[in-house]
Amino acid sequence: MKKVLLSLVIGVFVAGPALADPADLALATSKNCMSCHAVERKVLGPSFKDVAAKYKDSKGAVDLLATKIMKGGSGVWGPVPMPANTQVSEADARKLAAWVLSAK
Numbered sequence: 656m657k658k659v660l661l662s663l664v665i666g667v668f669v670a671g672p673a674l675a676d677p678a679d680l681a682l683a684t685s686k687n688c689m690s691c692h693a694v695e696r697k698v699l700g701p702s703f704k705d706v707a708a709k710y711k712d713s714k715g716a717v718d719l720l721a722t723k724i725m726k727g728g729s730g731v732w733g734p735v736p737m738p739a740n741t742q743v744s745e746a747d748a749r750k751l752a753a754w755v756l757s758a759k
């Protein structure tokens with residue numbers, strides 16, 4: 656719990672100025688994304704800035720990432736897989752994917 660809280664605090668702190676829409680950070684936080692991710696630095700998962708940079712020229716990135724957010728993924732960023740986030744609806748997954756892709 657302490658760890659989760661700490662990463663929330665760090666997540667909010669690091670993410671703050673880079674965000675297009677703070678409401679989406681709140682969504683990401685409520686869906687537990689920020690316990691493994693931060694916008695500007697790698698935690699367990701890649702930073703959302705790195706994700707945005709990687710997919711900036713790829714069409715269909717929102718769909719691809721929304722699917723990965725819901726179903727999990729592996730082998731793209733390193734040896735650690737992302738588990739499925741079954742608490743995330745498709746609408747929220749698309750919102751989160753678009754938000755991640757807007758990270759700069």
Ligand code: HEC
Nearest residue numbers: 686688691699700728729730731732733735736737740751
């Ligand atoms: C238990 C830790 C964990 C949680 C919780 C988590 N992720 Fe991840 N995420 C990872 C890891 C690890 C990777 C890298 C997987 C890989 O290498 O393919 C990743 C990858 C990603 C990617 C890039 C996928 C790709 O194929 O390039 C996105 C986008 C992402 N996560 C978004 C989210 C969102 C949004 C949430 C909240 C709903 C979330 N993650 C929750 C650990 C997590």
